[in-house]
Each structure stands twice: as structure tokens, then as C-alpha cells.
Amino acid sequence: LEGAYDPENIFAKILKGEMPCVKVYEDEHVISFMDIFPQAPGHTLVVPREPVRNALEMTDGALQATIVRVKRIANAVKSALEPDGIVITQFNGAPAGQTIFHVHFHIIPRMDGVALGA
Numbered sequence: 001l002e003g004a005y006d007p008e009n010i011f012a013k014i015l016k017g018e019m020p021c022v023k024v025y026e027d028e029h030v031i032s033f034m035d036i037f038p039q040a041p042g043h044t045l046v047v048p049r050e051p052v053r054n055a056l057e058m059t060d061g062a063l064q065a066t067i068v069r070v071k072r073i074a075n076a077v078k079s080a081l082e083p084d085g086i087v088i089t090q091f092n093g094a095p096a097g098q099t100i101f102h103v104h105f106h107i108i109p110r111m112d113g114v115a116l117g118a
Ligand code: 5GP
Pocket: 010, 021, 022, 033, 034, 035, 036, 037, 038, 090, 091, 097, 098, 099, 100, 101
């Protein structure tokens, strides 16, 4: 979990408008766009503007603003795709599965109609 924030990470470049994305939503707190390697159709990312590596480093205010937007965007995904379930997750640190070191949340619709692990 230790390490310096790299201001040239991919999501920082997307936030700065230096890299393209398929944008879903944007305001003063977050940007949301489609994941380029979706785990399922409709896989959406929510990226806080706060420049920190992971959720544990976020200020309470930025985290509160972000999680409310994650909920709203997940509801928009629910309305658009009518999935059977929605995974909301995020990873902190490479051993936890994080690959891009700007904090972000995953919204992953599940269309399978069966329980995971069933
Ligand atoms: P992590 O494992 O760090 O939580 O997830 C990073 C996510 O970013 C992955 O799901 C990966 O597919 C996605 N990703 C990686 N590079 C890009 C990119 O350039 N554009 C977009 N939209 N998503 C990316």
C-alpha cells in the first residue's frame, strides 16, 4: 500500500483529458467511464478526482461524495441493462489485485441469472 502517487498514471491522464475514454458521467468529484477490458458487458469505473493511490488514502469528504456517485451510477446501469446483480468493488494495493494506482471503483453488472459460485 505504500508508495508515491504517480501523476502520470492512466486514470490521471484520463482525468486531465490527455487520454480518451468512453465517458458515462462527470462532475466536480468524479469521472466515470467504461472499463476498456470489461469483466462483463457494462463494466463501468468511477474515478474520484482526488489524486491518491487507494481508497484508504482518501479524505472522508471525497470518499463520501464518491460512494454516493457509485450508487447513482450503479442505479443508472441497473436501469439501462437490467442485470440480475451488480458487483461494486475496488482493490487497494497490487497484492489485492490493483493494477492502476489512482483510486477507483468497479461497477460490474452480472447477467448470468445464477449465483456466483453455484
Ligand atoms: P484495478 O485492477 O486496478 O482495480 O482495475 C483497473 C481497471 O482499469 C481494469 O479493469 C482495466 O481493465 C481498466 N483499464 C486499464 N487501462 C485502461 C484504459 O486505458 N482505459 C480504461 N477505460 N480502462 C482501463
